[in-house]
Amino acid sequence: AQSVAQPEDQVNVAEGNPLTVKCTYSVSGNPYLFWYVQYPNRGLQFLLKYITGDNLVKGSYGFEAEFNKSQTSFHLKKPSALVSDSALYFCAVRDPYSGNTPLVFGKGTRLSVIA
């Protein structure tokens, strides 16, 4: 079965500092991995995905994530945090070898960027 874990419920970072939001996954084969962001009273917005290829994936709003197969991780990063990055972030995984299965989401990490 596929699963994803976000070990931190809350991450606090000062504006201008680098940020990392952690995600680890469990699948039987090579995963498809996704990051989404949710702003208050909004739906989820897609940030970036890893399907295959370069382990470093760049996405929207200056975010990037690195796929690390040996550590089964896909941490979201940004070199310099903005107050406007404060939101709820979700990691999601799909195991393409499990047939037509939908995305499985983590429990979310709330990012707070402090001015």
Added chain:
Amino acid sequence: DADVTQTPRNRITKTGKRIMLECSQTKGHDRMYWYRQDPGLGLRLIYYSFDVKDINKGEISDGYSVSRQAQAKFSLSLESAIPNQTALYFCATSDTGNTEAFFGQGTRLTVV
């Protein structure tokens, strides 16, 4: 106009009532999903459909049913609402397995 539209956006209903949440999409995607969001629990899958004739249960389907009326429409029903079904409900669509899902704005449902 939004690509994935959910109606209503907010709803308060009484215990025991039947309620339907509707989702329509203009993205032309075959795959549609209903998720439920609860604080601290993330998004959990209720039902999903990969085409008009396909309905599949997710991890928390008890107490819910769905109807895929057309490629563009996927509705979620609570046959007899109970207070622990109070949550934020999201509809989503996707094209294929390796593409991202697109989400509606959500329906905030309160069962009193």
